[in-house]
Amino acid sequence: MASHQGRWWWSLCLFAAAAPAAERPQWLPFMGGETSQAHAIHxxxxKLRPDGLLESASRYPRTSAAGWTAEQHQRGWYEYLERLIDCESGLYVDTALSLLDRDNHLVARRETRRDDQLQQIALTRSDVAAHRWPSHSEIWLACAASRDPAVGADARSTMSDxxxxxxxxxxxxxxxLPSDGNGLYERLRAQYDAERARDSMPSPQPAGxxxxxxxxAPWLTVGDHEAGAWxxxxxxxRGGGTIEVAQRAGRxxxxxxAVPxxxxxxxxxxIDCRTGLTxxxxxxxxxxxxxxxxxxTSTPVFDTVQTLAHDAQGVSAWTPWxxxxxxxxxxxxxxxxxxxxNGGKAQAPGTLFEIDPEDLPAASGAPLLLAARARWLAHRDGFVPTCLIGVP
Structure with missing residues (x-):
């Protein structure tokens, strides 16, 4: 680990002290006001790792002397957090905390303990229910910036609004207006796909x-609506998370x-099973x-748009996460x-999952975060189909 610290130290010092201005590290501010330059993503x-995790780091004003010597605390001007982020789920763990001086030189560094990482990654049901991803947050901005370095601090995610x-x-x-109902669905789905590409939300894996x-039973009745069975x-x-299904409408x-x-x-x-769009x-x-x-025949497109827009004003019972x-x-x-x-095993609608610390590996860092991501993806497979259904 010492050699890694040495490489990190020398690269930071060389960039900050010796590199031409155009080649110095770029800092992306993520807070306004007088401290906007202090709160910044490095x-x-x-770096995007082969396992899909993003290595990222952020700088903050120094806030605490805890864990540092008096001399280190006196010299420290910024706190510098290194972290691993899973941009699919928004889950992340801090891996190290450093003190930097006024010129961004390293003063001291300590790795984050596994117990502290568990506090970030082991989510109870209430934690999961409150989690929003994508969201207007520093973590989302780090993911967006990794995909587009020109992204600004005022970048917005339509999903999180x-x-x-x-x-x-x-x-x-x-x-x-599209010419038919199928074209309407594809246009709406394309909107989501374009936003998802910026926000790093995953696409369903190729259908198995x-x-x-x-x-x-050939027909499914939801609640007491037998007349409108599916x-x-x-x-x-046919893949991509879209299911096609007919509902009985009577006469x-x-x-x-031409019809009797x-x-x-x-x-x-x-129905887009990623979002609930119907x-x-x-x-x-x-x-x-x-x-x-x-x-x-096609459904009346104008009427459908009007209905969908009206329904969207209410509280949705579906989130992409x-x-x-x-x-x-x-x-x-x-x-x-x-x-x-999934072998016939159905997830109960409304099921909230937990990321139980007992289900996570003893290691810290990437293995911990990857295990949490796997738990989330398994939950997602409970409502987004992963195989072909009803096709030759």
Whole structure:
């Protein structure tokens, strides 16, 4: 470890004292006011590791003499925290704390103990419920800056503007409406994907093998809505976390001219199991009491946008980090789809997980953080399907 400290010390001193101004370390401030230059992310030290973790460091005004000698405390001007960040989940651990002098030279350094890292990474259910990612935070800014070094301290995450929920731009959609319901879904999903790329939220892994034949009840009733049951036997997942499923809508009072009055109507939906986005994309008419499709037409796009925008004003029961936090149709369907990829074991909707210290390895640093990330990804696999469903 001493050799590592030596390399860190010499690189910092050489950059600060000898390098031309244009090559000196870059500091990205993350707080306003008089201390804005003291509170800064050290951009030039950021490094993405092969295991996907980000090495990052931040500088702060000195706040405490605890753990330092009187001489070190007197010389120290800044505190300097080194940390490892998992930019998929927003989980992180501090790995070392240093004192720097006024010129950013190293005064003293000590590694963070595993017990202290456990305080950061072992999350109770209440901790998990309060966790927001992406969020307006120094940790999010460090991740954003690692992807785009030109990012400013005023960079914003659309996901975090609404308590951890993603805010779709329905006004932009309304200004140039897609031609059909499927196009509407794809436009909304593309908005999320573009934001996720900046915020480091993960995409679902490539879908694995095809799930086996469906053997359960053909229709799923959520709550007491038997009339609006979902055709679980026909549910599909072609990859990417999007499921396709139809809901029974009874008889249409004004069916198209080519459709008999007794035809059964089903509304076909696409649901993004990463976010809970649910978009009706088509109206499908079937011969009465049969599976013979007579006609499929797009849902009215303008009406759908209006409904989605209105519903978005309420409190969402879904966050990109936790998934569904309350029971509901989308939650039940995504959990049921994910269960088909997990050997039939379904996660109860609204289940909050914990990161139990007893489940974490005895090591500190990266192994601790990677184990916590694995625990979060396992929770995510409970509502985002990882295999193909209903496709050849």
């Amino acid at each position: 951009l030039s030290t950021q 609404n308590g951890g929920h993603y805010a779709y731009d329905f006004e932009a959609i309304g200004a140039s 093998p095809v799930a086996g034949p469906y053997k359960g 055709h679980l036997a026909g549910l599909r997942h 249409d009072r004004q069916p198209p001219p 009055d007794d035809a059964d109507l089903r509304i076909e939906h696409k 978009v009706p994309i088509a109206r499908a008419y079937y011969a009465a009491d049969s599976e013979r499709l007579l006609l499929r 936790l998934g569904p936090t309350l029971p509901g149709d989308a939650a039940a369907l995504c959990v049921a789809a994910a269960a088909r990829c």
